[in-house]
Amino acid sequence: MHKILTIGEILVEIIATEKGDGFRQATPLIGPYPSGAPAIFIDQVGKLGQAAAMISRVGNDDFGHVNLDRLKADGVDISGIAVDPLGTTGSAFVRYRADGSRAFVFNIRHSACGTIRFDEATRALVGTCSHLHVMGSSLYAPSVVESIIAAIEIIKSAGGTVSFDPNLRPEILDSPGMREALQAVLAKTDVFLPSGQELFLFTQAKTEAEAIAELLAAGIKVVVVKRGADGASYFDRKTTLSHPGFAVEEIDPTGAGDCFGATFVTFWLNGAKPAEALEFANASGARAVMISGPMEGASTRADLETFITAKKG
Template sequence: MKKLDVVALGELLIDFTPAGLSSAGMRLFEQNPGGAPANMLTAVSRSGLKTAFIGKIGADMHGDFLRSVLDSVPIDTSGLITDPSVFTTLAFVSLSITGERNFSFARKPGADTRLSIDEINKDILSDTKVFHVGSLSLTDEPSRSATFEAVKLAKEAGAIISYDPNYREPLWDSVDKAMEMMRLMSEFADIMKISDEETSLLTPYKEPLEAGKYLVERGRKLVVVTLGEKGALVVSKAGYVEVPGFKSNVVDTTGAGDSFWGGLLARFLSENMDLDNITSKQMYDIARFGNAVASLCVEKRGGIVSIPSLDETLERLKQ
Protein backbone atom coordinates (compact mmCIF):
# COMPACT_ATOMS: atom_id res chain seq x y z
CA MET A 1 0.00 0.00 0.00
CA LYS A 2 1.51 3.31 -1.08
CA LYS A 3 1.78 5.89 1.70
CA LEU A 4 1.47 9.02 -0.45
CA ASP A 5 -1.41 10.03 -2.68
CA VAL A 6 0.31 12.63 -4.87
CA VAL A 7 3.95 13.64 -5.24
CA ALA A 8 4.97 16.56 -7.45
CA LEU A 9 8.33 17.68 -8.81
CA GLY A 10 9.04 21.17 -10.07
CA GLU A 11 9.24 24.84 -9.24
CA LEU A 12 8.65 26.34 -5.82
CA LEU A 13 8.86 30.11 -5.91
CA ILE A 14 7.66 33.45 -4.64
CA ASP A 15 4.89 35.20 -6.57
CA PHE A 16 5.28 38.90 -5.82
CA THR A 17 1.70 40.02 -6.39
CA PRO A 18 0.60 43.69 -6.70
CA ALA A 19 -0.81 44.97 -3.40
CA GLY A 20 -1.56 48.63 -3.98
CA LEU A 21 0.67 51.68 -3.56
CA SER A 22 2.78 53.01 -0.72
CA SER A 23 2.22 56.45 0.80
CA ALA A 24 4.90 57.68 -1.62
CA GLY A 25 2.98 56.30 -4.58
CA MET A 26 5.33 53.36 -5.16
CA ARG A 27 3.92 49.98 -6.13
CA LEU A 28 3.74 47.42 -3.31
CA PHE A 29 4.14 43.69 -3.81
CA GLU A 30 2.87 40.90 -1.56
CA GLN A 31 5.14 37.90 -0.94
CA ASN A 32 2.95 34.97 -1.98
CA PRO A 33 4.25 31.39 -1.95
CA GLY A 34 3.61 29.60 -5.22
CA GLY A 35 4.79 27.54 -8.14
CA ALA A 36 2.35 25.39 -10.10
CA PRO A 37 3.25 21.98 -8.61
CA ALA A 38 3.12 23.37 -5.06
CA ASN A 39 -0.20 25.08 -5.72
CA MET A 40 -1.60 21.82 -7.04
CA LEU A 41 -0.35 19.82 -4.05
CA THR A 42 -1.92 22.33 -1.68
CA ALA A 43 -5.31 21.70 -3.27
CA VAL A 44 -4.80 17.95 -2.87
CA SER A 45 -3.68 18.31 0.75
CA ARG A 46 -6.55 20.60 1.69
CA SER A 47 -8.90 17.98 0.28
CA GLY A 48 -7.58 15.57 2.92
CA LEU A 49 -4.92 13.56 1.07
CA LYS A 50 -1.20 12.97 1.67
CA THR A 51 1.32 14.74 -0.53
CA ALA A 52 5.03 15.39 -0.95
CA PHE A 53 7.10 17.88 -2.93
CA ILE A 54 10.40 17.34 -4.76
CA GLY A 55 12.40 20.38 -5.78
CA LYS A 56 15.09 22.89 -4.88
CA ILE A 57 15.21 26.26 -3.13
CA GLY A 58 18.05 28.59 -2.22
CA ALA A 59 19.53 29.06 1.25
CA ASP A 60 17.88 32.45 1.61
CA MET A 61 14.92 34.13 3.29
CA HIS A 62 12.56 33.19 0.47
CA GLY A 63 13.58 29.54 0.51
CA ASP A 64 13.15 29.34 4.27
CA PHE A 65 9.73 30.94 3.96
CA LEU A 66 8.61 28.53 1.24
CA ARG A 67 9.68 25.46 3.21
CA SER A 68 7.76 26.68 6.25
CA VAL A 69 4.65 27.28 4.14
CA LEU A 70 4.68 23.76 2.69
CA ASP A 71 5.27 22.27 6.12
CA SER A 72 2.23 24.14 7.42
CA VAL A 73 -0.14 22.97 4.64
CA PRO A 74 1.02 20.16 5.33
CA ILE A 75 3.08 18.91 2.38
CA ASP A 76 6.00 16.55 3.03
CA THR A 77 9.24 18.46 2.32
CA SER A 78 11.74 15.65 2.81
CA GLY A 79 12.42 15.84 -0.94
CA LEU A 80 12.95 19.62 -0.95
CA ILE A 81 16.66 20.44 -1.33
CA THR A 82 18.25 23.66 -0.06
CA ASP A 83 21.20 24.80 -2.20
CA PRO A 84 23.40 27.68 -0.95
CA SER A 85 24.91 28.20 -4.41
CA VAL A 86 21.72 29.49 -6.08
CA PHE A 87 18.89 31.87 -5.23
CA THR A 88 15.26 30.87 -4.79
CA THR A 89 13.24 31.50 -7.95
CA LEU A 90 11.08 34.64 -7.94
CA ALA A 91 8.17 35.74 -10.14
CA PHE A 92 6.77 39.26 -10.27
CA VAL A 93 3.11 39.29 -11.23
CA SER A 94 1.12 42.02 -12.97
CA LEU A 95 -2.67 41.81 -12.89
CA SER A 96 -5.16 43.17 -15.40
CA ILE A 97 -8.45 44.72 -14.35
CA THR A 98 -10.10 41.30 -14.81
CA GLY A 99 -7.52 39.50 -12.65
CA GLU A 100 -5.57 37.96 -15.55
CA ARG A 101 -1.84 37.88 -14.87
CA ASN A 102 1.52 38.21 -16.57
CA PHE A 103 4.83 37.11 -15.08
CA SER A 104 8.37 38.49 -14.98
CA PHE A 105 10.78 35.86 -13.64
CA ALA A 106 14.03 36.20 -11.70
CA ARG A 107 15.47 32.82 -12.73
CA LYS A 108 18.94 33.12 -14.30
CA PRO A 109 19.33 30.52 -12.95
CA GLY A 110 16.74 29.90 -10.29
CA ALA A 111 17.16 27.16 -7.71
CA ASP A 112 14.37 25.09 -9.26
CA THR A 113 16.38 24.54 -12.46
CA ARG A 114 19.40 23.16 -10.59
CA LEU A 115 17.81 19.97 -9.26
CA SER A 116 19.74 16.87 -10.34
CA ILE A 117 18.63 13.26 -10.38
CA ASP A 118 21.19 12.35 -7.71
CA GLU A 119 19.40 14.70 -5.30
CA ILE A 120 15.98 13.10 -5.72
CA ASN A 121 14.69 10.83 -2.97
CA LYS A 122 13.87 7.67 -4.91
CA ASP A 123 11.83 6.24 -2.01
CA ILE A 124 9.28 9.03 -2.47
CA LEU A 125 8.91 8.16 -6.15
CA SER A 126 8.19 4.52 -5.38
CA ASP A 127 5.68 5.28 -2.63
CA THR A 128 3.10 7.45 -4.40
CA LYS A 129 -0.12 6.69 -6.26
CA VAL A 130 0.25 9.72 -8.55
CA PHE A 131 3.44 11.46 -9.67
CA HIS A 132 2.97 14.92 -11.18
CA VAL A 133 5.24 17.16 -13.23
CA GLY A 134 4.94 20.32 -15.29
CA SER A 135 7.15 21.71 -18.04
CA LEU A 136 9.02 24.48 -16.21
CA SER A 137 11.50 21.89 -14.93
CA LEU A 138 12.17 21.01 -18.60
CA THR A 139 13.48 24.45 -19.62
CA ASP A 140 17.05 23.92 -18.36
CA GLU A 141 19.54 21.30 -17.29
CA PRO A 142 20.06 19.56 -14.93
CA SER A 143 16.38 19.70 -13.92
CA ARG A 144 15.28 18.59 -17.40
CA SER A 145 17.11 15.27 -17.24
CA ALA A 146 16.16 14.84 -13.59
CA THR A 147 12.48 15.27 -14.42
CA PHE A 148 12.46 12.73 -17.24
CA GLU A 149 14.37 10.21 -15.12
CA ALA A 150 12.06 10.74 -12.14
CA VAL A 151 9.01 10.17 -14.33
CA LYS A 152 10.48 6.92 -15.63
CA LEU A 153 11.27 5.70 -12.10
CA ALA A 154 7.81 6.59 -10.79
CA LYS A 155 6.13 4.92 -13.75
CA GLU A 156 8.17 1.76 -13.23
CA ALA A 157 7.02 1.76 -9.60
CA GLY A 158 3.38 1.81 -10.71
CA ALA A 159 2.47 5.47 -10.25
CA ILE A 160 -0.06 7.24 -12.44
CA ILE A 161 1.84 9.98 -14.27
CA SER A 162 0.11 13.35 -14.16
CA TYR A 163 1.24 16.22 -16.39
CA ASP A 164 0.35 19.90 -16.71
CA PRO A 165 2.57 21.72 -19.25
CA ASN A 166 1.78 25.16 -17.76
CA TYR A 167 3.54 26.95 -20.63
CA ARG A 168 5.45 30.13 -19.73
CA GLU A 169 6.96 31.58 -22.89
CA PRO A 170 9.61 33.86 -21.25
CA LEU A 171 11.31 30.85 -19.64
CA TRP A 172 12.02 29.01 -22.90
CA ASP A 173 14.79 29.67 -25.43
CA SER A 174 12.23 29.36 -28.22
CA VAL A 175 8.67 28.23 -28.89
CA ASP A 176 10.03 25.34 -30.95
CA LYS A 177 12.12 24.08 -28.02
CA ALA A 178 9.14 24.41 -25.70
CA MET A 179 6.94 22.42 -28.07
CA GLU A 180 9.59 19.72 -28.44
CA MET A 181 10.05 19.22 -24.71
CA MET A 182 6.39 19.58 -23.75
CA ARG A 183 5.28 17.10 -26.40
CA LEU A 184 8.02 14.66 -25.42
CA MET A 185 6.89 14.68 -21.79
CA SER A 186 3.27 14.20 -22.82
CA GLU A 187 4.20 10.77 -24.18
CA PHE A 188 4.85 9.60 -20.60
CA ALA A 189 1.61 10.96 -19.15
CA ASP A 190 -1.38 8.87 -18.14
CA ILE A 191 -3.50 11.87 -17.23
CA MET A 192 -2.89 15.46 -18.28
CA LYS A 193 -4.29 18.96 -18.25
CA ILE A 194 -3.82 21.63 -20.88
CA SER A 195 -5.42 25.03 -21.23
CA ASP A 196 -7.32 26.12 -24.31
CA GLU A 197 -4.33 28.39 -25.03
CA GLU A 198 -1.92 25.42 -25.09
CA THR A 199 -3.77 23.05 -27.43
CA SER A 200 -1.78 23.97 -30.54
CA LEU A 201 1.50 23.72 -28.62
CA LEU A 202 0.82 20.13 -27.56
CA THR A 203 -1.14 18.90 -30.59
CA PRO A 204 -1.70 19.73 -34.27
CA TYR A 205 -5.11 21.14 -33.31
CA LYS A 206 -6.33 24.42 -31.83
CA GLU A 207 -9.90 23.31 -31.13
CA PRO A 208 -10.10 21.81 -27.59
CA LEU A 209 -12.10 18.69 -28.42
CA GLU A 210 -9.89 17.77 -31.37
CA ALA A 211 -6.80 18.32 -29.23
CA GLY A 212 -8.20 16.18 -26.43
CA LYS A 213 -9.14 13.36 -28.78
CA TYR A 214 -5.71 13.48 -30.39
CA LEU A 215 -3.95 13.04 -27.05
CA VAL A 216 -6.24 10.18 -26.02
CA GLU A 217 -5.61 8.47 -29.35
CA ARG A 218 -1.88 8.71 -28.60
CA GLY A 219 -2.28 6.83 -25.32
CA ARG A 220 -3.31 9.35 -22.70
CA LYS A 221 -6.02 7.83 -20.50
CA LEU A 222 -7.61 11.11 -19.46
CA VAL A 223 -7.16 14.59 -20.91
CA VAL A 224 -8.68 17.77 -19.53
CA VAL A 225 -8.72 21.04 -21.46
CA THR A 226 -9.44 23.97 -19.16
CA LEU A 227 -11.61 26.71 -20.66
CA GLY A 228 -11.22 29.53 -18.15
CA GLU A 229 -14.50 30.77 -16.70
CA LYS A 230 -16.38 28.42 -19.05
CA GLY A 231 -15.17 25.37 -17.12
CA ALA A 232 -13.46 22.32 -18.56
CA LEU A 233 -13.64 19.70 -21.28
CA VAL A 234 -12.78 16.13 -20.21
CA VAL A 235 -11.85 13.48 -22.77
CA SER A 236 -11.15 9.75 -22.45
CA LYS A 237 -11.87 6.58 -24.39
CA ALA A 238 -15.35 6.73 -22.80
CA GLY A 239 -16.06 9.93 -24.75
CA TYR A 240 -16.11 13.52 -23.59
CA VAL A 241 -18.00 15.77 -21.21
CA GLU A 242 -18.19 19.53 -20.90
CA VAL A 243 -18.30 20.75 -17.32
CA PRO A 244 -19.36 24.37 -16.69
CA GLY A 245 -17.53 26.53 -14.20
CA PHE A 246 -18.89 28.25 -11.10
CA LYS A 247 -19.53 31.97 -10.87
CA SER A 248 -16.71 33.78 -9.09
CA ASN A 249 -15.75 37.27 -8.01
CA VAL A 250 -12.36 37.14 -9.73
CA VAL A 251 -9.50 38.94 -7.98
CA ASP A 252 -6.43 37.01 -9.17
CA THR A 253 -6.29 34.00 -11.50
CA THR A 254 -2.88 32.88 -10.20
CA GLY A 255 -3.15 29.21 -9.28
CA ALA A 256 -6.56 28.71 -10.90
CA GLY A 257 -5.50 25.87 -13.19
CA ASP A 258 -3.25 24.36 -10.53
CA SER A 259 -5.97 24.32 -7.90
CA PHE A 260 -8.43 22.89 -10.43
CA TRP A 261 -6.04 20.03 -11.17
CA GLY A 262 -5.33 19.38 -7.51
CA GLY A 263 -9.04 19.25 -6.79
CA LEU A 264 -9.64 16.91 -9.71
CA LEU A 265 -6.86 14.53 -8.64
CA ALA A 266 -8.05 14.59 -5.04
CA ARG A 267 -11.59 13.68 -6.05
CA PHE A 268 -10.34 10.95 -8.39
CA LEU A 269 -8.24 9.35 -5.65
CA SER A 270 -10.76 9.83 -2.84
CA GLU A 271 -13.41 7.99 -4.84
CA ASN A 272 -10.99 5.17 -5.77
CA MET A 273 -11.77 5.53 -9.46
CA ASP A 274 -10.30 3.18 -12.06
CA LEU A 275 -8.45 5.28 -14.63
CA ASP A 276 -8.62 2.52 -17.24
CA ASN A 277 -12.40 2.30 -16.96
CA ILE A 278 -13.45 5.80 -15.94
CA THR A 279 -17.02 6.67 -16.91
CA SER A 280 -18.46 9.88 -18.31
CA LYS A 281 -20.30 10.42 -15.03
CA GLN A 282 -17.06 10.12 -13.07
CA MET A 283 -15.30 12.45 -15.51
CA TYR A 284 -17.99 15.05 -14.90
CA ASP A 285 -17.79 14.58 -11.14
CA ILE A 286 -14.04 15.07 -10.80
CA ALA A 287 -13.98 18.09 -13.11
CA ARG A 288 -16.88 19.72 -11.27
CA PHE A 289 -14.99 19.27 -8.00
CA GLY A 290 -11.91 20.83 -9.60
CA ASN A 291 -14.00 23.72 -10.92
CA ALA A 292 -15.33 24.38 -7.42
CA VAL A 293 -11.82 24.54 -5.97
CA ALA A 294 -10.62 26.88 -8.74
CA SER A 295 -13.64 29.15 -8.43
CA LEU A 296 -12.75 29.81 -4.80
CA CYS A 297 -9.02 30.16 -5.48
CA VAL A 298 -9.48 33.09 -7.88
CA GLU A 299 -11.42 35.11 -5.32
CA LYS A 300 -8.22 35.92 -3.39
CA ARG A 301 -4.70 37.08 -4.25
CA GLY A 302 -1.88 34.58 -4.60
CA GLY A 303 -1.59 30.85 -5.21
CA ILE A 304 -1.12 28.63 -2.16
CA VAL A 305 -2.74 31.03 0.30
CA SER A 306 -5.93 31.31 -1.77
CA ILE A 307 -6.65 27.59 -2.13
CA PRO A 308 -9.78 26.59 -0.20
CA SER A 309 -10.37 23.99 2.47
CA LEU A 310 -12.43 20.88 1.80
CA ASP A 311 -15.38 22.35 3.71
CA GLU A 312 -15.30 25.51 1.58
CA THR A 313 -15.20 23.42 -1.59
CA LEU A 314 -18.11 21.25 -0.49
CA GLU A 315 -20.13 24.38 0.25
CA ARG A 316 -19.40 25.78 -3.22
CA LEU A 317 -20.50 22.48 -4.78
CA LYS A 318 -23.99 23.09 -3.39
CA GLN A 319 -24.49 25.95 -5.85
Protein backbone atom coordinates in the same frame (compact mmCIF):
# COMPACT_ATOMS: atom_id res chain seq x y z
CA MET B 1 -2.81 4.65 -0.55
CA HIS B 2 -1.58 6.97 -3.28
CA LYS B 3 1.16 9.54 -2.83
CA ILE B 4 1.41 12.36 -5.35
CA LEU B 5 4.77 13.90 -6.28
CA THR B 6 5.74 17.10 -8.09
CA ILE B 7 9.20 18.24 -9.17
CA GLY B 8 9.95 21.83 -10.11
CA GLU B 9 10.04 25.47 -9.23
CA ILE B 10 9.50 27.03 -5.85
CA LEU B 11 9.25 30.80 -5.93
CA VAL B 12 7.91 33.71 -4.06
CA GLU B 13 5.48 35.88 -5.95
CA ILE B 14 5.48 39.63 -5.58
CA ILE B 15 2.42 41.33 -6.97
CA ALA B 16 2.04 44.89 -8.27
CA THR B 17 -0.97 46.37 -6.53
CA GLU B 18 -1.80 48.71 -9.44
CA LYS B 19 -2.66 47.49 -12.94
CA GLY B 20 -0.35 48.44 -15.78
CA ASP B 21 2.10 47.20 -18.36
CA GLY B 22 5.08 45.60 -16.63
CA PHE B 23 7.83 46.97 -14.43
CA ARG B 24 9.66 49.76 -16.23
CA GLN B 25 8.60 52.30 -13.63
CA ALA B 26 8.48 52.12 -9.85
CA THR B 27 5.16 50.66 -8.74
CA PRO B 28 3.74 49.56 -5.37
CA LEU B 29 4.19 45.86 -4.62
CA ILE B 30 2.85 43.30 -2.16
CA GLY B 31 4.44 40.00 -1.19
CA PRO B 32 6.22 37.65 -0.78
CA TYR B 33 3.60 34.94 -1.35
CA PRO B 34 4.58 31.26 -1.59
CA SER B 35 4.36 30.24 -5.25
CA GLY B 36 5.58 28.23 -8.23
CA ALA B 37 3.07 26.21 -10.24
CA PRO B 38 4.08 22.75 -8.93
CA ALA B 39 4.28 24.13 -5.38
CA ILE B 40 0.74 25.54 -5.62
CA PHE B 41 -0.42 22.21 -7.07
CA ILE B 42 1.14 20.10 -4.33
CA ASP B 43 -0.04 22.48 -1.59
CA GLN B 44 -3.61 22.02 -2.84
CA VAL B 45 -3.12 18.23 -2.86
CA GLY B 46 -1.84 18.35 0.72
CA LYS B 47 -4.76 20.53 1.83
CA LEU B 48 -7.16 17.88 0.56
CA GLY B 49 -5.55 15.44 2.98
CA GLN B 50 -3.93 13.44 0.19
CA ALA B 51 -0.37 12.22 0.73
CA ALA B 52 1.93 14.54 -1.23
CA ALA B 53 5.64 15.29 -1.72
CA MET B 54 7.75 17.76 -3.65
CA ILE B 55 11.29 17.69 -5.00
CA SER B 56 12.83 21.14 -5.34
CA ARG B 57 15.46 23.48 -3.97
CA VAL B 58 15.31 26.79 -2.13
CA GLY B 59 17.91 29.13 -0.71
CA ASN B 60 18.50 29.45 3.03
CA ASP B 61 16.61 32.75 2.99
CA ASP B 62 13.22 34.11 4.08
CA PHE B 63 11.72 33.46 0.63
CA GLY B 64 12.61 29.79 0.98
CA HIS B 65 11.18 29.58 4.48
CA VAL B 66 7.91 31.23 3.42
CA ASN B 67 7.43 28.26 1.08
CA LEU B 68 8.75 25.47 3.31
CA ASP B 69 6.59 26.61 6.23
CA ARG B 70 3.42 26.79 4.13
CA LEU B 71 3.90 23.44 2.38
CA LYS B 72 4.66 21.72 5.66
CA ALA B 73 1.67 23.30 7.40
CA ASP B 74 -0.59 22.06 4.60
CA GLY B 75 0.63 18.48 4.92
CA VAL B 76 3.20 18.21 2.13
CA ASP B 77 6.28 15.99 2.66
CA ILE B 78 9.09 18.55 2.21
CA SER B 79 11.96 16.08 2.76
CA GLY B 80 12.81 16.32 -0.97
CA ILE B 81 13.17 20.11 -0.90
CA ALA B 82 16.86 20.85 -0.45
CA VAL B 83 17.96 24.05 1.27
CA ASP B 84 21.00 25.34 -0.63
CA PRO B 85 23.17 27.51 1.66
CA LEU B 86 24.70 29.20 -1.39
CA GLY B 87 21.49 29.58 -3.40
CA THR B 88 18.75 32.18 -3.56
CA THR B 89 15.07 31.23 -3.66
CA GLY B 90 13.33 31.89 -6.99
CA SER B 91 10.99 34.80 -7.50
CA ALA B 92 8.33 36.05 -9.88
CA PHE B 93 7.06 39.60 -10.11
CA VAL B 94 3.62 39.84 -11.67
CA ARG B 95 1.58 42.81 -12.78
CA TYR B 96 -1.91 42.65 -14.24
CA ARG B 97 -2.67 44.71 -17.32
CA ALA B 98 -6.02 46.46 -17.75
CA ASP B 99 -7.16 43.68 -20.16
CA GLY B 100 -6.57 40.99 -17.50
CA SER B 101 -3.38 39.62 -19.10
CA ARG B 102 -0.25 39.37 -16.97
CA ALA B 103 3.35 40.54 -17.32
CA PHE B 104 5.97 38.56 -15.42
CA VAL B 105 9.60 39.04 -14.44
CA PHE B 106 10.91 35.60 -13.49
CA ASN B 107 14.05 34.57 -11.63
CA ILE B 108 13.83 30.77 -11.87
CA ARG B 109 16.61 29.24 -13.95
CA HIS B 110 19.35 31.04 -12.02
CA SER B 111 17.74 30.56 -8.62
CA ALA B 112 18.17 27.65 -6.19
CA CYS B 113 15.50 25.60 -7.99
CA GLY B 114 17.55 25.84 -11.20
CA THR B 115 20.01 23.36 -9.66
CA ILE B 116 17.63 20.55 -8.64
CA ARG B 117 19.61 17.29 -8.79
CA PHE B 118 18.45 13.70 -8.95
CA ASP B 119 20.46 11.90 -6.26
CA GLU B 120 20.01 8.76 -4.17
CA ALA B 121 17.80 10.54 -1.61
CA THR B 122 15.47 11.83 -4.34
CA ARG B 123 15.38 8.39 -5.94
CA ALA B 124 14.27 6.89 -2.62
CA LEU B 125 11.53 9.51 -2.20
CA VAL B 126 10.28 8.93 -5.77
CA GLY B 127 10.06 5.23 -4.92
CA THR B 128 7.43 6.01 -2.25
CA CYS B 129 5.17 7.86 -4.73
CA SER B 130 2.54 6.43 -7.08
CA HIS B 131 1.72 9.49 -9.19
CA LEU B 132 3.81 12.29 -10.69
CA HIS B 133 2.32 15.61 -11.77
CA VAL B 134 4.40 17.59 -14.26
CA MET B 135 4.04 21.30 -14.95
CA GLY B 136 5.36 22.39 -18.36
CA SER B 137 6.71 25.48 -16.61
CA SER B 138 9.03 23.17 -14.63
CA LEU B 139 11.01 22.14 -17.72
CA TYR B 140 13.15 25.28 -17.40
CA ALA B 141 16.59 23.73 -16.83
CA PRO B 142 18.29 20.54 -18.08
CA SER B 143 18.84 19.10 -14.59
CA VAL B 144 15.15 19.54 -13.74
CA VAL B 145 14.09 17.92 -17.02
CA GLU B 146 16.44 14.97 -16.27
CA SER B 147 14.98 14.63 -12.78
CA ILE B 148 11.41 14.66 -14.11
CA ILE B 149 12.18 12.10 -16.84
CA ALA B 150 13.93 9.83 -14.29
CA ALA B 151 10.94 10.09 -11.92
CA ILE B 152 8.49 9.30 -14.73
CA GLU B 153 10.44 6.11 -15.52
CA ILE B 154 10.50 4.96 -11.89
CA ILE B 155 6.83 5.73 -11.21
CA LYS B 156 5.48 4.32 -14.47
CA SER B 157 7.52 1.14 -14.31
CA ALA B 158 6.05 0.52 -10.85
CA GLY B 159 2.53 0.82 -12.31
CA GLY B 160 1.97 4.46 -11.32
CA THR B 161 0.51 7.32 -13.36
CA VAL B 162 1.49 10.75 -14.70
CA SER B 163 -0.52 13.95 -15.13
CA PHE B 164 0.69 16.90 -17.17
CA ASP B 165 -0.37 20.56 -17.30
CA PRO B 166 1.58 22.43 -20.04
CA ASN B 167 1.09 25.65 -18.04
CA LEU B 168 3.09 27.61 -20.56
CA ARG B 169 4.08 31.22 -20.21
CA PRO B 170 5.48 33.02 -23.26
CA GLU B 171 8.32 34.29 -21.05
CA ILE B 172 9.69 30.74 -20.60
CA LEU B 173 8.59 28.83 -23.72
CA ASP B 174 11.93 29.37 -25.38
CA SER B 175 14.09 27.91 -22.61
CA PRO B 176 16.67 25.60 -24.25
CA GLY B 177 15.23 22.14 -24.92
CA MET B 178 11.80 22.98 -23.53
CA ARG B 179 9.76 21.94 -26.57
CA GLU B 180 11.51 18.54 -26.79
CA ALA B 181 11.00 18.01 -23.07
CA LEU B 182 7.29 18.84 -23.36
CA GLN B 183 6.95 16.15 -26.06
CA ALA B 184 8.81 13.57 -23.97
CA VAL B 185 6.50 14.15 -20.99
CA LEU B 186 3.35 14.09 -23.12
CA ALA B 187 4.33 10.65 -24.47
CA LYS B 188 4.11 9.25 -20.89
CA THR B 189 1.02 11.19 -19.79
CA ASP B 190 -2.15 9.54 -18.47
CA VAL B 191 -4.07 12.71 -17.53
CA PHE B 192 -3.55 15.82 -19.68
CA LEU B 193 -4.77 19.18 -18.34
CA PRO B 194 -4.33 21.92 -20.96
CA SER B 195 -5.97 25.34 -21.05
CA GLY B 196 -6.72 27.49 -24.10
CA GLN B 197 -4.35 27.06 -27.03
CA GLU B 198 -2.21 24.53 -25.11
CA LEU B 199 -4.54 21.81 -26.44
CA PHE B 200 -3.11 22.40 -29.93
CA LEU B 201 0.58 22.50 -28.98
CA PHE B 202 1.18 18.86 -29.75
CA THR B 203 -1.35 18.08 -32.48
CA GLN B 204 -1.91 18.80 -36.15
CA ALA B 205 -5.63 19.23 -35.44
CA LYS B 206 -7.59 22.37 -36.28
CA THR B 207 -10.61 21.77 -34.05
CA GLU B 208 -10.92 20.89 -30.38
CA ALA B 209 -12.72 17.61 -31.15
CA GLU B 210 -9.95 16.53 -33.54
CA ALA B 211 -7.24 17.48 -31.05
CA ILE B 212 -8.91 15.48 -28.26
CA ALA B 213 -9.39 12.46 -30.54
CA GLU B 214 -5.73 12.60 -31.57
CA LEU B 215 -4.51 12.79 -27.95
CA LEU B 216 -6.75 9.93 -26.77
CA ALA B 217 -5.66 7.81 -29.75
CA ALA B 218 -2.02 8.45 -28.77
CA GLY B 219 -2.63 6.72 -25.41
CA ILE B 220 -3.62 9.53 -23.05
CA LYS B 221 -6.41 8.20 -20.80
CA VAL B 222 -8.08 11.47 -19.83
CA VAL B 223 -8.01 15.01 -21.23
CA VAL B 224 -9.43 17.84 -19.12
CA VAL B 225 -9.67 21.22 -20.86
CA LYS B 226 -9.69 24.22 -18.52
CA ARG B 227 -11.80 27.15 -19.71
CA GLY B 228 -11.31 29.85 -17.06
CA ALA B 229 -14.61 31.42 -15.96
CA ASP B 230 -16.44 29.05 -18.36
CA GLY B 231 -15.45 25.99 -16.33
CA ALA B 232 -13.93 22.84 -17.81
CA SER B 233 -14.58 19.75 -19.92
CA TYR B 234 -13.62 16.09 -19.41
CA PHE B 235 -12.87 13.61 -22.18
CA ASP B 236 -11.97 9.94 -22.14
CA ARG B 237 -12.62 7.28 -24.76
CA LYS B 238 -16.17 6.70 -23.56
CA THR B 239 -17.25 9.90 -21.85
CA THR B 240 -17.49 13.61 -22.65
CA LEU B 241 -18.63 15.94 -19.89
CA SER B 242 -18.62 19.69 -19.29
CA HIS B 243 -19.10 21.66 -16.11
CA PRO B 244 -19.79 25.42 -16.21
CA GLY B 245 -17.64 27.70 -14.07
CA PHE B 246 -19.07 28.62 -10.70
CA ALA B 247 -20.09 32.29 -10.71
CA VAL B 248 -17.61 34.14 -8.51
CA GLU B 249 -15.82 37.48 -8.47
CA GLU B 250 -12.34 37.03 -9.96
CA ILE B 251 -9.80 38.82 -7.77
CA ASP B 252 -6.60 36.98 -8.82
CA PRO B 253 -6.57 34.17 -11.44
CA THR B 254 -3.01 33.00 -10.67
CA GLY B 255 -3.06 29.49 -9.22
CA ALA B 256 -6.57 28.61 -10.42
CA GLY B 257 -5.32 26.08 -12.95
CA ASP B 258 -2.95 24.55 -10.40
CA CYS B 259 -5.63 24.18 -7.70
CA PHE B 260 -8.06 22.85 -10.32
CA GLY B 261 -5.55 20.26 -11.53
CA ALA B 262 -4.56 19.17 -8.03
CA THR B 263 -8.17 18.63 -7.06
CA PHE B 264 -9.02 16.80 -10.27
CA VAL B 265 -6.02 14.47 -10.00
CA THR B 266 -6.64 13.76 -6.30
CA PHE B 267 -10.27 12.81 -6.92
CA TRP B 268 -9.40 10.83 -10.09
CA LEU B 269 -6.69 8.82 -8.33
CA ASN B 270 -9.08 8.00 -5.50
CA GLY B 271 -11.63 6.57 -7.92
CA ALA B 272 -14.16 9.43 -8.07
CA LYS B 273 -16.57 9.45 -11.01
CA PRO B 274 -15.56 11.98 -13.72
CA ALA B 275 -18.54 14.26 -12.96
CA GLU B 276 -17.63 14.45 -9.28
CA ALA B 277 -13.92 15.05 -9.95
CA LEU B 278 -14.82 17.78 -12.44
CA GLU B 279 -17.25 19.48 -10.07
CA PHE B 280 -14.77 19.55 -7.18
CA ALA B 281 -11.97 20.73 -9.49
CA ASN B 282 -14.15 23.56 -10.79
CA ALA B 283 -14.99 24.54 -7.22
CA SER B 284 -11.28 24.51 -6.35
CA GLY B 285 -10.40 26.74 -9.36
CA ALA B 286 -13.26 29.11 -8.57
CA ARG B 287 -12.28 29.45 -4.91
CA ALA B 288 -8.67 30.09 -5.95
CA VAL B 289 -9.58 33.15 -8.06
CA MET B 290 -11.60 34.73 -5.25
CA ILE B 291 -8.51 35.32 -3.11
CA SER B 292 -5.42 37.43 -3.84
CA GLY B 293 -2.11 35.52 -3.95
CA PRO B 294 -1.21 32.38 -5.92
CA MET B 295 -1.44 29.76 -3.13
CA GLU B 296 -3.72 31.67 -0.77
CA GLY B 297 -6.91 30.30 -2.31
CA ALA B 298 -6.15 26.58 -1.91
CA SER B 299 -9.07 24.69 -0.35
CA THR B 300 -9.72 21.87 2.07
CA ARG B 301 -12.29 19.26 1.13
CA ALA B 302 -14.68 20.84 3.67
CA ASP B 303 -14.18 24.27 2.00
CA LEU B 304 -15.12 22.73 -1.37
CA GLU B 305 -18.17 20.91 -0.02
CA THR B 306 -19.46 24.06 1.69
CA PHE B 307 -18.85 26.11 -1.47
CA ILE B 308 -20.60 23.62 -3.77
CA THR B 309 -23.58 23.28 -1.44
CA ALA B 310 -23.92 27.08 -1.18
CA LYS B 311 -23.68 27.52 -4.98
CA LYS B 312 -26.24 24.81 -5.69
CA GLY B 313 -28.43 26.47 -3.08
